[in-house]
Amino acid sequence: MEETFISSKPCGKEEIIDLNQITLRSFNLSDLDDVMVWHTDEKVAKFCSWEPYTSREDGINFIESIESKFLCCKAICINDRAIGCVLLFTPEDKSRKQSAELGYNLSSKYWGKGIVTCAVKQIVKIAFDEFSYLERLEALVDVENVGSQRVLEKAGFQKEGTLRKYLVMKGKSRDMIMFSVLSNDLQL
Structure with missing residues (x-):
């Protein structure tokens, strides 16, 4: 079944995004103008x-x-235009080598259209297929970042709890919510 999202633009025209057209690929220097759109926002x-x-x-x-x-x-x-990124990184704690943390960014122009949820589902599949030693993917989300919390829930992650004053970001202690998905949680 084809997934689409229809949104209204301020000019009244509708933009149709076919979520089946969302792809993940490596970055190239030719992506510079696209990268600058969201990295300057x-x-x-x-x-x-x-x-x-x-x-x-x-x-x-x-x-x-x-x-x-x-x-x-x-x-x-x-x-083939880079509108954001999705990434996995391993914890510094070597005893957690079966885990990876997920992060993502998306140009604000595309927020609320299901794009990141689609990309997260794709990277989860890649993670568990290509890195067979991984048992757990986790994501930390600021308590105020409700949109990102919804992304993870829609992508099959479970909310584990709130980590109070977990990290300092941009000079301020932040409460973070831990989400995770295990390799055996999803039918990939």
């Missing part, structure tokens, strides 16, 4: 550890170094 950076980019050099450094920093990092694409 304060709304996107609000719940992230990074500040909005201020130069194209920041974007180039991101593209050139991203794959070496993470277990897996993919561009979220529509019509």
Whole structure:
């Protein structure tokens, strides 16, 4: 069954997004203009550890170094245009080597359309297929980031609980909600 999302634009025209067209791929330097759209957006950076980019050099450094920093990092694409990213990284604690943490960003223009949920489902499948040692994927979400909480719930993650004053982000102690999915939770 084809999944679509229809949204109204301010001009009254409807935009139809076929979620079957959402793909994940590696980043290329040709993605720079697209990457800069969401990396310079304060709304996107609000719940992230990074500040909005201020130069194209920041974007180039991101593209050139991203794959070496993470277990897996993919561009979220529509019509091969990078509109966000989804990534997996391993905890520093070596006793947790069967786990990976999930993160994602998406251009605010595409929020609320089911795109990140679709991308998260794809990366979960990739994670458990390509990294057979993984038993658990987890995601930490700021308590105020309700949209991201909904993404994870729709993608099959379970809410485990609130971690009070769990980390300091942008100079402020933040409460975070832990979500997880286990390799045997989903029918992949």
